[in-house]
Amino acid sequence: MLLKSRKGNTNLNVEKQQGTRAFLFKYLWPVKERVLSLLLLLFVSIGFQVTVPQLMRRFLDQAEAGVVMSVLAGTAVLYFTLTVVQKVIALFSIYLSTDLGWRATNQLRIDLTDHVFRLDMGFHKLTPAGELIERIDSDISNLAEYFSDLVVVVFANILLAGAILILLFREDWRFGVIGLAYGIALFTILRAIQERIVGYWKTVREAFTNLFSFLEERLGGLEDIKANGGDGYVMHRLLNLNKGTYNARVKAETVGQVSFMASYFLYALALVAAIWFGAQLFLRGEMTVGSIVLLITYFGLLEQPFNAIRREIETFQRALASICRIQTLFAINPKIRAQETAVLPQSPPVVGFDKVRFGYKDQGSGIGDRGLETTQQSTVNGEQSTVNKNPQAPSPQLLTPVLKDVSFELGSQRILGVLGRTGSGKTTLTRLLFRLYDVDEGVITLNGVNIQDVSLSDLRQFVGLVTQDVQLFEATIRDNLTLFRNYNPNKTPISDDQILDALRLLGLSEWVDSLENGLDTRLQAGGKGLSAGEAQLVALTRVFLRDPQLVILDEASSRLDPATEQLLEKAIDRLLENRTGIIIAHRLATVQRADNILILKNGRIQEYGERIVLAADSASEFAELLRVGIEQGSVME
Numbered sequence: 306m307l308l309k310s311r312k313g314n315t316n317l318n319v320e321k322q323q324g325t326r327a328f329l330f331k332y333l334w335p336v337k338e339r340v341l342s343l344l345l346l347l348f349v350s351i352g353f354q355v356t357v358p359q360l361m362r363r364f365l366d367q368a369e370a371g372v373v374m375s376v377l378a379g380t381a382v383l384y385f386t387l388t389v390v391q392k393v394i395a396l397f398s399i400y401l402s403t404d405l406g407w408r409a410t411n412q413l414r415i416d417l418t419d420h421v422f423r424l425d426m427g428f429h430k431l432t433p434a435g436e437l438i439e440r441i442d443s444d445i446s447n448l449a450e451y452f453s454d455l456v457v458v459v460f461a462n463i464l465l466a467g468a469i470l471i472l473l474f475r476e477d478w479r480f481g482v483i484g485l486a487y488g489i490a491l492f493t494i495l496r497a498i499q500e501r502i503v504g505y506w507k508t509v510r511e512a513f514t515n516l517f518s519f520l521e522e523r524l525g526g527l528e529d530i531k532a533n534g535g536d537g538y539v540m541h542r543l544l545n546l547n548k549g550t551y552n553a554r555v556k557a558e559t560v561g562q563v564s565f566m567a568s569y570f571l572y573a574l575a576l577v578a579a580i581w582f583g584a585q586l587f588l589r590g591e592m593t594v595g596s597i598v599l600l601i602t603y604f605g606l607l608e609q610p611f612n613a614i615r616r617e618i619e620t621f622q623r624a625l626a627s628i629c630r631i632q633t634l635f636a637i638n639p640k641i642r643a644q645e646t647a648v649l650p651q652s653p654p655v656v657g658f659d660k661v662r663f664g665y666k667d668q669g670s671g672i673g674d675r676g677l678e679t680t681q682q683s684t685v686n687g688e689q690s691t692v693n694k695n696p697q698a699p700s701p702q703l704l705t706p707v708l709k710d711v712s713f714e715l716g717s718q719r720i721l722g723v724l725g726r727t728g729s730g731k732t733t734l735t736r737l738l739f740r741l742y743d744v745d746e747g748v749i750t751l752n753g754v755n756i757q758d759v760s761l762s763d764l765r766q767f768v769g770l771v772t773q774d775v776q777l778f779e780a781t782i783r784d785n786l787t788l789f790r791n792y793n794p795n796k797t798p799i800s801d802d803q804i805l806d807a808l809r810l811l812g813l814s815e816w817v818d819s820l821e822n823g824l825d826t827r828l829q830a831g832g833k834g835l836s837a838g839e840a841q842l843v844a845l846t847r848v849f850l851r852d853p854q855l856v857i858l859d860e861a862s863s864r865l866d867p868a869t870e871q872l873l874e875k876a877i878d879r880l881l882e883n884r885t886g887i888i889i890a891h892r893l894a895t896v897q898r899a900d901n902i903l904i905l906k907n908g909r910i911q912e913y914g915e916r917i918v919l920a921a922d923s924a925s926e927f928a929e930l931l932r933v934g935i936e937q938g939s940v941m942e
Contacts, residue, residue, distance in 0.1 A: 328628060332409045339405045346398045347461035353391035355468050358602040360384040365595035406449040414445045417631060423639050426741040427666060435521030439514040440634055444627040447510075459617045462610035469607045473600065477592075479582055480600055484607055487575035491611055494567045498560065505557035507626035512550040519546055572608045579604050641743055647758040649767050653854050653885040654751040656715040656738070661747035663737060664706040706745070707733045709908045715901060717752075720886040722896030722916065724930065725905035731889045734905070735857045738887070739770050751855065769853030775840040782817065783824040786846050799850055807849050811876040813842050838869030845876050856881055859889040893931060902927050 333340055364380045418441055466488065474481030523530060523539050530539055583600055586592035708730045715721045723731045736742055737749060740756060749756050756764055777785055783804065784791075791798040801824060808814045816839065820826040828835065835843070848856060858877065878898065890896045902919050904912040904926050912919065912926040919927035 328632065332413050335412065336405055336408050339401060339408070343398060343401045343405060344461070346394055346401065348464070350391055350394045350398060351461060351465045351468060353387050353394070354465060354606060355472060357384060357387050357391065358599050358606070360387065361602060362593075362595035362599040365598055366593050369594060403449075410445050410449045413448065413631075414441055417441050417445065417634065420635060424637060425639050425641050426736070427640070428637065433518035433522055435518035436514050438521070439510075439517045440630060443513060443517075444510065444630050447627040448624050448631075459614055462613045462617075466607060466610040466614075469603050469610070473603055473607075476596065476600060477582075477586070480579055480604075483575050483578050483582070484604065487571050487607070488611060491568055491571050492614075494571075498563060502557070502560055505553070505560055507629065508553045509550070509557050510626050510630060512546075512553040516546045516550050519543065568608075568612055572604075572611070575607075576601070576604050641740055641761065644758050645760045647754045649754055649759055649763060649854075650752055651767075651854060652752070653718045653883065654767075655717050655753070656721075656855065656885060656887070657748075657750040657753070658711050658713050658734075659748045659750070661708055661711040661737065661744050661749060662706050663708045663733060663742065663744050663746075665742070707908050708737075711747070711905075711908075711910055713903060713910060713913050715885065715887070718883060718885055719900040720881060720888065720898060721901045721903055722888050722890050722899030723903045723905065724890050724893075724896065724927070725911075728907075729905040730908045731905055732859060735770065735859060735887060735889060738855070738857065739768055740764055766851060767854055769848035769851055769856045770859070771841070771844045771848055771857070772859040775844040777828055777835065777840060777843065779828060779830040781824060782820065782826045782828065782843070785828060785843055786824075787850065788847060804846075804850065807846055811842075811846060811849060811879050812872065813846065813876060816842060816872075836869070838873060841873055842876065845873070845880055849880050854884060856884050856886045857889075858886065904930075 360380055360383060364377060364384065367377055367380060421437055421441065470481060470484050470488070473484045519542065523543075530536060579600055583592060583597040587594070587597055711730075711734070723734060725731050733742075737744055738756070740761060743757065751759075751767070759767075778789075780789070783801070786804055787799045790796050804824060805814065805817075808817050817823055881898070888895060888899060890899075896902060896916065899916050902912070902914060902916045903910065914925075914927075916927070919925045920931060922928055
């Protein structure tokens with residue numbers, strides 16, 4: 306049984322090494338010219354390093370033999386010149402090495418960011434943004450040195466060490482044996498502690514991930530924390546996380562120093578042995594002073610590549626931990642995929658739901674570094690479902706569905722008002738239309754086309770979504786309105802005239818004219834400086850500029866003052882004109898523009914029909930809501 310376990314571990318290690326090599330090749334191949342240039346420089350530098358000590362021996366032997374001063378001066382000048390050239394080459398090699406490392410890792414950073422953007426909302430709901438930032442930034446930054454030094458410098462230092470050992474054997478086989486024994490002993494020790502160091506550095510990366518995730522989440526909720534007196538709890542949690550990070554880093558650094566101490570101790574033993582043998586040979590007249598200095602210099606040089614390789618192996622331990630975490634993230638595939646076998650006609654669609662059933666299946670953090678509990682209450686946009694977090698167990702039938710056998714049809718250019726209390730499935734209904742999630746059972750169609758047969762980019766261009774929470778960026782009003790489309794070479798840019806026409810049609814031109822710099826007005830991060838109403842105006846204009854055929858509004862005016870709400874209502878009317886629309890309503894007044902009403906309760910359709918007909922039917926649920934709403938201020942929740 307033990308043999309079988311060892312065999313399994315061996316196979317796993319081989320697979321990891323093969324994966325690491327493939328990973329390395331993928332990102333170094335595009336910069337292969339720089340890799341070759343760096344190798345060439347390092348070869349030249351190695352040649353100078355092993356040649357300069359020979360000049361030192363020549364100088365000492367010439368001085369001992371009593372040659373003329375001009376010969377000694379020539380040797381000294383040549384020694385100085387070669388030393389300076391070697392240092393210049395070494396300096397340029399450092400520049401090229403750093404450039405190589407960052408070019409390779411910048412491409413990796415782009416690829417990983419793009420991959421994260423394509424992952425499902427279920428992943429992002431349960432993965433803190435701070436954790437992803439740690440993966441994309443800190444983990445990849447750890448690889449910058451790996452991509453340059455570990456590959457090229459280690460190879461060059463191995464070559465340098467081999468050249469020095471050959472020269473030692475050529476001078477005297479006993480010195481060669483001492484140098485070879487030093488190298489073998491050093492790397493035997495390093496290999497023995499390699500796996501332990503990797504484990505410690507992986508723990509360090511996880512500790513920093515937890516710390517950054519905590520800080521990102523708490524800083525994002527700073528107002529609520531201070532308003533509710535949560536400062537003490539936050540600082541206590543931060544202290545514990547800092548303590549865990551400190552302990553993990555101290556352990557990793559301490560174990561890492563073992564290799565340094567072993568390297569230095571073995572070097573000291575090898576140097577003492579070389580000096581003792583050299584002294585014996587000198588006393589017997591078998592070796593000159595210049596030769597002894599040459600051998601001692603070579604042993605000093607031998608310590609440099611061995612020490613450099615030791616340091617790079619430590620870097621490799623950290624890099625390997627980061628590579629494992631990055632590859633784990635790359636291994637997560639988006640579940641939302643399209644067959645792309647159909648194209649949506651560019652006209653206001655007929656929206657169809659046919660026996661749609663759905664439950665949230667978000668599992669863990671989506672990355673797999675943390676232990677997974679058996680179950681979890683998943684809360685998404687106020688709607689809960691119990692999910693099984695065992696990766697081998699989940700199936701749609703075992704989940705508590707948010708939507709259950711939902712079927713209805715909304716005609717083209719008609720507006721649907723969706724009502725229901727928190728947790729009834731209103732928001733989930735629209736998220737499925739936008740394919741932020743896919744249904745477990747049933748079909749959703751637009752103009753009779755299954756939305757799973759349409760490319761995601763086409764679907765999300767066809768459907769416009771405005772929510773209560775608007776994401777604004779530190780950029781100009783223009784860039785926030787176009788969502789940086791003008792910087793995308795694959796898309797047609799939106800001119801200022803188009804933006805101003807859209808604002809005029811929506812009745813918002815006066816708002817932009819009131820800004821000091823108009824479209825060039827620069828917003829702060831998070832849209833600071835804009836009111837909630839102004840932020841909603843930006844969101845509406847964004848959608849209008851995309852010209853979608855189906856517009857979804859998740860109660861966009863629920864938190865506004867009456868004056869701003871009136872302005873926004875006019876813009877919404879213009880946005881919905883000649884389009885199919887769905888409005889998630891928290892207030893009954895919002896659905897007065899709706900043609901049809903859909904009432905959800907516990908994930909099922911409680912009532913569906915034309916608004917006018919339902920309002921006139923005293924026995925309908927909608928009529929009852931209207932009566933209660935009038936008495937209680939028309940508030941649904």
